[in-house]
Amino acid sequence: MISITDPYYGSSVTLKMLLRGKKEPKPIKKIQSRLSFTKSQNYFVLLLFDTLMIISAFVGAHVIRFEESILSTVSGNWRLLLIVVCIKLAAFHFFKLYQGMWRYTGMVDVTNVLKASIVSSLTIMTMLFLWIEFRSYSRFVLLMDWILTVFFIGGVRVAIRLYFSSSFMTNILPFPPKNNGYHKRVLIIGAGDAGEKVLREILENPRMKLNVRGFIDDNRRKHGQMIHGVQVLGSVSGLPRIVRDHKIDELLIAIPSVNGQAMRKIVETCKGARVPFKTLPGIGEIINGKVSLKTIRDVAYEDLLRRPEVRIETEFVSDYINDKTILVSGAGGSIGSELCRQICRFNPGHLILLDSGEENLFQLEIELKQKFEYLKYKVVLGNILNRDLLKEVFTNYKPDAVFHAAAYKHVPLVELNPWEGVINNLVGTQHLLDVSVDNEVERFILVSTDKAVRPTNVMGATKRIAEILIQSQNHTKTKCLAVRFGNVAGSSGSVIPLFKKQIE
DSSP: OOEEEETTTTEEEEHHHHHHTOOOOOOHHHHHHHHHGGGSHHHHHHHHHHHHHHHHHHHHHHHHHHOOOHHHHHHHSHHHHHHHHHHHHHHHHHTTTTSSOGGGOOHHHHHHHHHHHHHHHHHHHHHHHHHHTTTTOOHHHHHHHHHHHHHHHHHHHHHHHHHTOHHHHHHHSSSOOOOSSOOEEEEEEOOSHHHHHHHHHHHHOGGGOEEEEEEEOSOGGGTTOEETTEEEEEOGGGHHHHHHHHTOOEEEEOOTTOOHHHHHHHHHHHHHHTSOEEEOOOHHHHHTTSSOTTOOEEOOHHHHHOOOOOOOOHHHHHHHHBTOEEEEETTTSHHHHHHHHHHHTTOBSEEEEEESOHHHHHHHHHHHHHHOTTOOEEEEEOOTTOHHHHHHHHHHHOOSEEEEOOOOOOHHHHHHSHHHHHIIIIIHHHHHHHHHHHTTOSEEEEEEEGGGSSOOSHHHHHHHHHHHHHHTTTTSSSEEEEEEEOOOTTOTTOSHHHHHHHHO
16 A cells, blocks of 8 residues: 655655545644744734733723723623623634734734624624613624724734834934935935835835935826825926935836827936936736846836737637648747747647757747747758758658748848848748649748838838748648738847847
8 A cells, every 4th residue: 555644734644544535534634833932922912912901991991981990990891891801701712813923013903803893892782781671781892992992903013024124113203213324315206006005015124224205207196295204296297306405316206107109208308317227027027926026127118119009819829820830930049939838828730940040949949849839840050042852851741831020121221232132031932832832831931021111121121021932822722921020029039139239
């Protein structure tokens, strides 16, 4: 019999037990996790503290209503006081008030205090109604007891949170402590949710050594208002003056949802202020785990582009690619490799990777092995100018669709070597197109460029002629298409990497 030591249950579980569906042993770790917090000294301190607060609220309610002394109130109602303490502590346990960390008290904890107080007060009222039907007992006392309980229990937790907030302690102390080192003076551009989160992180993290002097926002209704004690000083247009007046050292752009045009305007204004500036990462980056909410990075070229997202018709693409044989020429290039990654998402029957670059093709093969272990693919090292090789590939694998991304893309290099561009982009395309038509491929998709629109350079002209070649085959059984790409971010032929280096 095979025995398995299960790290979750902390015991030995036989394979026979698992196969027969026998009731599993009771989880040991779950019981330990539920009881671990009761063993800590902090728990008993908190329990004693809350007990004193409950007694204070109960006695205070009677003193306010009847103007009695504290001793007479306790001696005359000690049985009821004992019951009240037990009911409220049980409610506090039920709403998990002792499992949170008081130094991080937030709205959720305050809401739980309200819920626990309401449930316990209603329970006490129901008990009194069934017991004495409220005879000779003031309902005002119950209301005041609930108010004082919420005030004492919730107020103490908020006070502890404020105590551990260095910014709050610095503001309330008559003689604030001296800063250890220089604190950089910063402005936050954007008085919205993102700006508030940035400010709160700075206030709660003194190690950052940042001193927020104000907010900047174009919404005039926010001007003069305060966020956590920091004022909205003005609009982006007045940024240079505000920077001079407050001697600002750095600007933090906290508008992750702004479009490219508005971001460019903000960046230009920040450059005019002649101080360094950074931006808060977008929510997408945070969700994907690329950066944390605490991360503030330099402005990147993606922030300035901010093009609208192109949405793929997933169902249509999946219906076509699924179980089909797809050939991608130029598969090792930046655009070709990304095409292969996207095609793999739709479970093709066979993927043929054709490229003349050995290193790029090898790296793509390694990536596909790691990410798509189940994928059937074939790596073909060869040039589209080799017609015999193309015929052999099409005869052996019979592709249903061809994505033609193999081309020379660098405008300056093709200008210096025009005939190489003509031979590769035109003759190579003609060879691949002819073989595809001869083998009655269903679709032939040419990856073209926006430089083919009224071309002013050799590379653009070769691509425009390639489009015309594609159109000339529309009478055949092969459906020929051309898709024009603009500057693809990260593409080897794109000018954007050059922009990125200039920004850096």
